[in-house]
Amino acid sequence: MDLSLTESQEMLKAAARELVEREFPKEVLLDLDASAGGFRPDLWGKLVDAGWLGALTPAEYGGEGGSLTDAAILFQELGRGPVPGSHLSAAVLGPLIVMEAATPEQKRVILTDVPTGRRILAPAITEPDYGWEPDYFTGTTASRLGGGFLLKGVKLFAQNAFGATHLICPAAVDGGGLGLFLVDASLPGVEVRPMDGFSSGDCEARLDNVEVPHSALLGGGAVNGWQSLERAMMKAIPVLCAYQVGGCERVFEMTLDYSRSRVQFGLPIGRFQRVQDHVIDIVNLLDAARLTAYEALWKLDAGRPAAAEVHTAKIVASEAYYQACNAAHEVHAGLGIMREYGLTLHTKMSRALYHYLGDPAHHKGRLAEALAL
Amino acid sequence: MDFDITFTPEQERFRARVRSWLDAHAPKDFPDLADPVLLTEADYLKQRRLGRELGDEGWLYPTYPREYGGGGLSPPEALVIEQELDRLGFTLPPYYDSGGKLGAASIMVWGAEEQKARFLPPILKGRVRTWQLLTEPEAGSDLANVKTTAIRDGDAYLVNGQKIFVGSAHGADQSWMIVNTDPGGRRHQNLSWFIVPMDLPGVSWAPMDLLFAGNERGAASGLKQTVYFDNVRLPAFNLIGGENNGWKVAGTHLELEHGLMQTSLGRNQLMERVFRLCKERLRRGRPLASNPRTRDLLADMHVDAQIGRLFHLRNYWLQSTGRPISYEGPQAYLHMKRAALRTSKALHKILGPYALTTDPHWRLEDGHLETQQRGSIVAQHPGGTVEIQKVIMARALGVGRAAAGKPDGQG
Structure with a gap:
């Protein structure tokens, strides 16, 4: 048993923290937050240069071929920002879907361009009838047309689709089955529009009679896309959880610092036990999220059955980030809602990620199945 | 990272030894009681006997030094013993010995050499069962507010007062406690930590009427007592860590608890x-x-x-x-x-x-x-x-x- 990071993981973590603090200071994050879609090519280049987009891409395609735990260490640091944008889609979920679903030739073509940032993948999965069970993904249809397919439908609340070069869309294939389609975002009929609101990264992706070649169907003739998508999601979820852990960690630090520096009634507010309650709630949420996420990652990396651990991790991390932000707002009061202070970046992100890849209610249902109840 | 507690081949051989030893020594068909208050005297005595036999092996308090009656074993070896007992439905120690568990830690840190030699082996070898005496009617969360006094009188202390929420059923051989040794003194600097033989004249106890059912898994006592001290003459030798130093001594085991x-x-x-x-x-x-x-x-x-x-x-x-x-x-x-x-x-x-x-x-x-x-x-x-x-x-x-x-x- 060893709950510490390896020496190389510690170096990775330190380098990641340094890069995030240098390239993504609060001013940049506030600017990103205010910009449409939260995507800026110059900042994207920083992640490419750091080699982070290839974290999970196998070495044969020019990636790092790292473990899920290694990727999670990076994403925990990004979550501390929180650095918004396409990284989770482009570096984690997107490549994982390709690795699970694609033919060797598709893998070579697609994955080779992932670490270099030339291809920015964005899975666009959910639809207006929102949910994370596979039968919610089938409002989008793929009709056979000549040698290829004609795609029609609306993908909604698609994380990080804006700025992506390629979408990965599940669609109901005529003749039956769920297909996973790699859709070039520049094709006629594809329209991606960032959505505004108290969220982050949400987009609408319209597929209006988009003609794609047969090679766009991942796996060639296979139309059992749900199994591949599910396997990829189960690996991506604990990396997402690590991002939420990074957010909790930063929110905890901000709140602890504020409990020491803010003076009211002649005392640092952290001397009042009602304020202490909130800070303690945050550290409890943080530690629970951290331990459940990394246990799931460890099991996945060891090739062990990890379904219950993955569902548990997402239940805990989603609640933890959401509740930690609420508690932080209780402590920070008026200061906390000033955009320039930075707490609201986390609050928005905690809401956006609460339901992404399934909310706690969804994962409780899945957990009960995994426990054979 | 690795979330598995793994054991070396040597530790696994130790496990096999513990398992076969327990097959020979652990009581058979021991009742799986819903409420520990239902534990009979006869079954309690079986638990104590198992404790003594574990103590003879150095397995009752495995990580304590052998010279004081422990096993000199590592934390993983101690865990092996706990796991093997758990498999059979027993805890370590097999009976409520919260006083021994916490008290031994304080004696190890604060006791003089001759005190360690006297007080530790009986606890660590399971010869005595120990209760802890902390809470009083006026001292719950505010433990430093204890009102039971121990006033120096020649080579002894004269103890008066009462402690509540103590121990278990079936009695104890000794207790440790925090009492006030300087009633006019400053808070936290007026307390001392003693180990008390329960057969001293003037010590008595009676069960409290409570919503029974302890929940300290397995180690649950199921029953709590009020302990009374009426002019008890307690030998000064039983003072651990020095007069008015009891708050620091207690800190050692409170952290554990x-x-x-x-x-x-x-x-x-x-x-x-x-x-x-x-x-x-x-x-x-x-x-x-x-x-x-x-x-x-x-x-x-x-x-x-x-x-x-x-x-x-x-x-x-x-x-x-x-x-x-x-x-x-x-x-x-x-x-x-x-x-x-x-x-x-x-x-x-x-x-x-x-x-x-x-x-x-x-x-x-x-x-x-x-x-x-x-x-x-x-x-x-x-x-x-x-x-x-x-x-x-x-x-x-x-x-x-x-x-x-x-x-x-x-x-």
């Missing part, structure tokens, strides 16, 4: 019971576990149990690798207390009145689930209320102040 004990690494018998019951028991012809609300509640219970397991696992790792530990002990304890109440409510929702009945014909799981309903409430105060856990955590984290032991103020 606040969530650093390893007893929660065993299997989760409650969850095993509940999952099995909900899969097997029918309601309107269908298993309880097929109801969506029930499934949600069971998932919540599972998540709570996993967080508790991981907190304890992390604490075991921090301790066994000699890493610094600050707020993590009370964090685990706080979670356990809160989760226990959530679990009670979930079971009440799932099972309705069946969760509450001890009726011999209609009760579920031989009454274990009813015991949990009471036990979760009883578990709220031992070792400090949830509020006290949070006070300790806030100090350790440095909420509103520099973190404890970190002068730069960074927590």
